[in-house]
Amino acid sequence: MAKRKIIQVINDALAEEMERDDKVILFGEDVEMSLFGDTKGLARRFGPNRVRNTPISENIIAGAAVGAAAAGYRVVCHMMYGNFLYTGMDAIANQAAKLRYMTGGQIKLPIVFLAVTGGGRSAGAQHSDSVHPALMNLGGLKVVMPTTPYDAKGLLKSAIRDDNPVVYLQTAGRGGDSGEVPDGDYVVDLGRAAVRRGGAAATVVAMGGMLKPALRAADELAARGIDVEVIDPLTLVPLDEEAIIASVAKTGRLVVVDEARLTCSAASEISALVAEHAFHSLKSPIQRVTVPNIALPFSPALEKVLIPDAARIAAAVERTLQERVAA
Amino acid sequence: MNEAVDRLPGNDIALALYQRMLLVRRMEEMLGEIQKTGVLPGPVHLYIGQEAVAAGVCAHLDDHDWIASTHRGHGHFLAKGGDPAKMAAEIYGRADGICSGKGGSMHVADFSKGILGANGIVAGGIGLAVGAALAAQLDGRGRVAVAFFGDGAANQGVLSEALNIGALWRLPLVLVCENNGFCEFSPTETVTSGAISDRATPFGVPGVAVDGNDAFAVWAAAGEAVERARHGGGPTLIEAHTYRTRGHVEYEVTFLSEKYRADEEVDAWLQRDPIPSLAQRLLERGVAREELAALEESARAAAEQAYRYAEASAWPNAAQAHTDMFA
Numbered sequence: 001m002a003k004r005k006i007i008q009v010i011n012d013a014l015a016e017e018m019e020r021d022d023k024v025i026l027f028g029e030d031v032e033m034s035l036f037g038d039t040k041g042l043a044r045r046f047g048p049n050r051v052r053n054t055p056i057s058e059n060i061i062a063g064a065a066v067g068a069a070a071a072g073y074r075v076v077c078h079m080m081y082g083n084f085l086y087t088g089m090d091a092i093a094n095q096a097a098k099l100r101y102m103t104g105g106q107i108k109l110p111i112v113f114l115a116v117t118g119g120g121r122s123a124g125a126q127h128s129d130s131v132h133p134a135l136m137n138l139g140g141l142k143v144v145m146p147t148t149p150y151d152a153k154g155l156l157k158s159a160i161r162d163d164n165p166v167v168y169l170q171t172a173g174r175g176g177d178s179g180e181v182p183d184g185d186y187v188v189d190l191g192r193a194a195v196r197r198g199g200a201a202a203t204v205v206a207m208g209g210m211l212k213p214a215l216r217a218a219d220e221l222a223a224r225g226i227d228v229e230v231i232d233p234l235t236l237v238p239l240d241e242e243a244i245i246a247s248v249a250k251t252g253r254l255v256v257v258d259e260a261r262l263t264c265s266a267a268s269e270i271s272a273l274v275a276e277h278a279f280h281s282l283k284s285p286i287q288r289v290t291v292p293n294i295a296l297p298f299s300p301a302l303e304k305v306l307i308p309d310a311a312r313i314a315a316a317v318e319r320t321l322q323e324r325v326a327a
Numbered sequence: 328m329n330e331a332v333d334r335l336p337g338n339d340i341a342l343a344l345y346q347r348m349l350l351v352r353r354m355e356e357m358l359g360e361i362q363k364t365g366v367l368p369g370p371v372h373l374y375i376g377q378e379a380v381a382a383g384v385c386a387h388l389d390d391h392d393w394i395a396s397t398h399r400g401h402g403h404f405l406a407k408g409g410d411p412a413k414m415a416a417e418i419y420g421r422a423d424g425i426c427s428g429k430g431g432s433m434h435v436a437d438f439s440k441g442i443l444g445a446n447g448i449v450a451g452g453i454g455l456a457v458g459a460a461l462a463a464q465l466d467g468r469g470r471v472a473v474a475f476f477g478d479g480a481a482n483q484g485v486l487s488e489a490l491n492i493g494a495l496w497r498l499p500l501v502l503v504c505e506n507n508g509f510c511e512f513s514p515t516e517t518v519t520s521g522a523i524s525d526r527a528t529p530f531g532v533p534g535v536a537v538d539g540n541d542a543f544a545v546w547a548a549a550g551e552a553v554e555r556a557r558h559g560g561g562p563t564l565i566e567a568h569t570y571r572t573r574g575h576v577e578y579e580v581t582f583l584s585e586k587y588r589a590d591e592e593v594d595a596w597l598q599r600d601p602i603p604s605l606a607q608r609l610l611e612r613g614v615a616r617e618e619l620a621a622l623e624e625s626a627r628a629a630a631e632q633a634y635r636y637a638e639a640s641a642w643p644n645a646a647q648a649h650t651d652m653f654a
Contacts, residue, residue: 025465049465055495060488063454064461067472070443071393071462090485094448095455103436103444104427105651140652163654 001182006146007175009153010038010114014076016185017160018046021074024160027052028061028078028114036116036175039078058088065111066095066165074110074160082117082131082169089134096165097140108163112156117145117169118209118259120307125295128172128303130208130260135167136237136269142166142190143236145208149179151234154188162190171209193240195247199227202253202320204313205244205270207233210257210289216310221317228255228317236266244270245278252283253320257313262290287316334547336386338612342622344386344542345605348378349626351402352602354411355573357630358401358418362577366638368420371432374402376540376572379601380505381406383545384473384565387553393441393459393472395452399571400445403475404435407442411633421640428643429651450476450483453502457489460498460556471499471556479510481523490530493562500562501552502527505539507571512579512587527564539567540601543608570596 004012018024029035032043032053043051054061058079065077079085085092092113100109119128135143142164146152152170159166196211197218206214211232218228229247233239248254254274258267267288274286289308297303336344355373362371374381377399385406388394396403404414410425417424418432425437436444443459446452456474463470480486481504493500504523508515527534533555537548545567552563572593574580606619 052496055488055491057485057488057492059485060454060457060492063451063485064458064492067393067395067443067455067458067460068462069458070438070455071459071472073462073465075458090448090451091454094451095446099444099455100654101651102426102430102434103438104425104429105654106426106436106438108654142653 001180003178004149004181005176005178006149006152006170007037009149009181010156010170011040011042013153013156013160014039014042015045017157018042018050023072024074024076025050025068026076026078027054029054029056029080031078035080038175058084059091062088062091062113063095065113066091066099066109069109069111070099070107076112076114076160079113079115081127082115083126083129085113085115085131085167092141093138097138101140109165110163111165112159113165113167115167115169116172118172119296119303120209121173122298122300122303123172124298128296130258130291132169132236132266133260133264136266137264140165141237143169144190144234145169145171145236146234147171147208147211147232149177149181151188151194153181154186155190155234158187158190161187166190169208174209190235191238191240192234193243194232194234195229195243196232197228197230199229200251201226202228202255202317203231203244203247203251204228204255204257204317205231205233206257207236207266209259210308213308213310214257214313217313217317220310220314226317226321241273241277244274248274248278249281252281254282255287255289255313255316255320257289257308259291259307261293262288263293265290284320287319289313289316334550335543336546338614340386340546341543341605341609341612342614344382344546345609345619346622346626347382347385347406348542348602348605349622350411350629351378351381351405353626353630354405354633355401357634359573359577361634367418369431370576370578371418372399372576373573374399376596376600377505377507377569378402379542379545379605380503380539380567380569381475383542384501384503384549386546387550388441388471388473390440391468391470393443393456393463393470395443395456395459395472395474396445397452397476397480398433398445398447398449399477400433400435404437404442404445408440409435409437409442411629412636415633415637416640419637419640420642421637422643423636423640427647450480450485452476453480453485453489456500457493457498460493460500461496463499464496469557471501471553473501473503475503475505477510478504478506478515478519478523480504481526482519486526490527490532490562490564494530494532497559497561499556501549501556502562502564503549504564504566505569506566507569509571509575511575514588522566524564524566532562532564534564534566536566536568539569540599540604542601542605572596
């Protein structure tokens with residue numbers, strides 16, 4: 001075991017997978033210099049055929065990723081910020097997410113789109129979106145949102161080895177988070193949630209950047225004798241539905257915390273899932289804690305008003321404990 | 328703008344061009360008639376009048392080379408060696424279709440023949456071809472990728488992105504713009520400034536304008552571009568001037584409120600039909616009239632057989648709707 005930061009383990013996973021399989025190639029904006037540090041040193045180590053800077057041309061980056069994957073490569077495509085996925089969205093939504101299906105399964109498309117997601121850093125509205133809801137709705141993309149160094153590495157290795165397009169969303173501002181990581185090769189399977197804290201009073205599902213405030217809220221509630229279960233989905237497509245339903249079956253109460261805007265958020269999807277499949281387990285109405293349907297502002301004084309924090313999450317848990325479904 | 332070099336194909340190649348063009352023509356003419364009977368589930372965009380482009384370019388390619396095509400993609404599919412019967416069954420939405428009925432007319436693809444597919448997004452194939460060209464470059468086996476697109480697609484920003492990255496990386500890429508006079512229902516000159524072939528010049532890419540109704544001229548220009556691409560010389564942009572003698576989409580007369588072009592204009596281009604003019608040149612070279620008639624007969628028979636196969640094919644099993652989304 002070794003203590004590593006998230007940004008380091010992304011770099012480790014890329015290097016190990018490129019070492020393991022010479023069909024793995026990496027390209028994107030500034031991957032040679034590496035803006036975030038996650039691709040640092042890879043260009044020198046693997047050479048210009050396998051690691052290439054691209055122009056700031058997201059449409060051709062994403063489109064070429066699909067073409068190169070269709071032609072036999074395992075492509076890691078660095079899109080930098082989640083918002084920049086939107087400028088490449090034609091190739092992502094119309095080609096990557098559909099080409100296999102609409103050609104009757106003739107091809108595999110092993111692509112990883114890497115991007116930073118979420119706000120909280122005064123990056124302004126065009127660098128702060130939580131982009132996963134739009135991606136989840138496309139159907140043909142897997143969507144991964146790791147939270148700790150352990151799963152950041154294992155999930156990226158799984159994503160690279162997966163034969164489908166996977167969007168790997170790294171939470172903004174959390175690249176420096178460190179944690180224990182095993183030595184050597186390991187993978188974390190896509191589609192498996194992690195129970196971050198056990199409890200019976202209520203289920204809190206928290207993803208990406210929302211895990212930390214959810215755990216803080218859980219600590220505060222525990223000090224008052226309320227033990228909540230915190231579930232971290234880690235993968236949003238495919239979603240570990242069983243883990244969420246099993247927890248709600250136990251607790252009877254659900255709070256879903258998502259940094260995306262409310263409408264059609266992952267929180268909305270998970271709420272609907274539980275309403276459909278675990279309705280009779282619910283003892284009170286489901287609570288969604290999200291950013292409202294507003295673009296994220298620049299000023300920290302304004303941004304913190306919109307992004308869920310531990311206090312809002314704890315208050316939502318308390319509402320689930322107070323309110324009751326009529327018998 | 329450079330003029331295409333004055334190179335002429337021998338009789339064997341010229342006859343092969345004629346054969347391919349006839350097959351495309353018969354397939355498309357029959358499809359136009361079939362469309363009127365109402366048996367096709369969706370729209371068809373016919374390639375009639377443009378056959379010299381697909382045939383002239385694909386004559387230089389084999390199964391290991393890649394092409395990406397457009398919504399008007401039947402001609403490219405057939406010219407690259409795709410199976411007419413499998414294509415017909417796909418257009419009928421049947422189980423035996425090349426994409427198992429999941430793609431339809433706008434998505435006919437056969438990856439085993441290097442056909443990345445027709446594409447419902449205008450310019451959608453350009454990114455795929457760039458990616459396939461990158462794969463071809465990394466493979467180092469002299470393969471090339473060709474993107475067919477229309478004059479409408481030339482006004483999508485991704486063409487500039489492709490010219491830039493293609494030139495930077497010296498990709499084995501041939502960009503073939505078929506200027507057929509119309510962007511859907513808008514005459515090209517009303518929505519396009521300058522000459523499309525000139526758009527290559529600022530990127531240091533050769534831009535060539537050819538008569539797209541002259542199979543020999545297309546063959547010569549494409550031969551030079553493919554050779555350049557195969558030998559590390561980078562991309563070429565070919566603008567083939569041709570004309571869409573049929574509508575944008577076959578049933579357009581049922582919804583258009585007025586004509587968008589004069590009958591005289593269509594008639595003038597019908598006088599320049601690439602197929603009779605190629606036949607005339609073959610006769611002038613001493614090819615026997617009977618030999619041309621035999622090719623005509625075999626094209627007609629192949630097309631009839633293809634649509635008989637499509638009609639006899641079953642609808643896909645309902646369970647197939649759920650397969651092939653992920654590998």
